[in-house]
Amino acid sequence: MGFPQLTFGFLMTMLMTSGAYAQSPDQPMTRAQARKELEELAAVGYHPAQAWSHRFPFDIEDAQARVAERRRQEAARISGKR
Template sequence: MKPISLNRLVARTVSGALCASAALLFTSAGVYAQTAPASGTHQVTRAEVRHELEELEAAGYNPSQGEDENYPADIQEAERKVAAMHAAQANASIGNQPAMQGMSMH
């Protein structure tokens, strides 16, 4: 068995470390790209999440049930009810506004 020179040993160690560093860099960049919000979207605030949960609870969802055999059907039903409520509110607000034609923007 030939003894490995110190230069070869250092070169192998450095090249191995560089490969590991490059792999880590590419992996972390991929993970960040998957978790970063898409451009044009905003991060959801805590207040928005709490408001959404309050709406779901008002629509019949109970998150404190723990092991619920109806999950996810129960939350999906509550989400459907909340979406229908939002659509009805949007339609009502559009119907109550006067036509914008011919109105000055000043």
């Protein structure tokens, strides 16, 4: 087997296996996880019934940012950092 064929085989192997590393190992969200996320969003002011409003994509993104900030603050409080 010549060098070009060996190189081609190596590159093909790398390309075929790289997809396995790119996939997320996480499982799909469960119903309980989705319910918890909706409860967290509602706690920071997001109301799914108002999703028809002209601010729809922005209001959920704002709520998600507030939830993320709340989680950061909680993590900092638990770890003793401020």
